[in-house]
Amino acid sequence: MRKLPAKLASQLYGAAELIAERGLDGTKIEDIAEATGIPKATIYYHLDGKNAVLEFLLGDLLDMIAGAVGVAVASEENARTRLEAAVQAQLGVMLEHPSLCRALVGDLGRATRLPELAAALRTAFYEPIEQLLAEGVSDGSLRQVADPGAVALSVFGAITLAGLSAAVEGPSADPSADAARLSAAVSELVLDGLATPGSRDQRRSEPL
Template sequence: MRKLPAKLASRLYSAAELIAERGLDGTKIDDIADATGIPKATLYYHLEGKNGVLEFLLTDLLEMISGAVGLAMSSTEDAQTRLEAAVAAQLGVMLEHPFLCRALVGDLGRATRLPELAAALRSAFFEPIEQLLNDGVADGSLRQIEDPNAVATSIFGAITIAGLSAAVDGPLAEASMEATRLSAAVCDLILGGIASARDAGATNRA
């Protein structure tokens, strides 16, 4: 995928709604050209067709999430507080861009097979979260866990599914309020779990 000029990149967002509604298989390159005003030849030159358009849109979404999560993690607060901020940051970006999220839902299987996205996701989210988990043990705000990689993946999954579920209905009138609500619920699950105090004590003793 060649680097896309900023002027063309901004016009590609018009394709997100189209792909969200029809799925990539139901979207023709001619439809994307009509929706964006970008000639087919230009789309093929820069993006290698509609698969490249989807890859660009999802990579851009991931970069926005990475930036927001990175900023949330950069504070001097303890690891638990930074983890809560990271959850809120990712959900905030997702709900501000519901059509990008819906495009991801429609072609999740295809997206997960793109090696560039997998590598970007690793560096953008999994590695920082793993570091937070280790920092939390050091500062006493989080407990020791056996498999930080698996837990980081689970945290990302919980955030992502919550955000995608909220985004499937389209733009939200109060996206920031919904992000706050979902963030509280996800953090409650991540940090508090759902076991009763009695069952939690039994688990810890085991």
């Protein structure tokens, strides 16, 4: 797989909608050729087959997310505030690229089986959150939890599912407003939880 001229790369995005709709299986190479305007022979000249098309598209999405989250996480605020920013950043990118997201869910299996993508997935989503959790404990803005790995994963899940489902609902008129609304809801959950103060004492209290 060579490094794909810019023009072709941009044309390739024309296949995202198609793949999101039908899945990669349901999409023939000829369909992709037609949708993108790149002839089949040319696709095969540059890419190692159908999977590589998906790999390219998703790699790009993941890079965008990793970039946006990276920026959000790098500020001078406390970890808690940066976590909110990260949530918003991730959801912002996701809602701006709904069909890439749909393609991602749809062919997640293939994606995680493609080793490079699995790694990109880790760096885009999971690692920044895990990092933040640790820093929040240091700066006192986030609680210490018993199993940080599991919690990071859950937070990741909470954000991602929310974004994914929004993406599946279909593209919205104002993605950034939606992202703001959604990320408020998700941050609220992740930071403050759902329990009422009153119900808290019904629990066997074990300080962590």
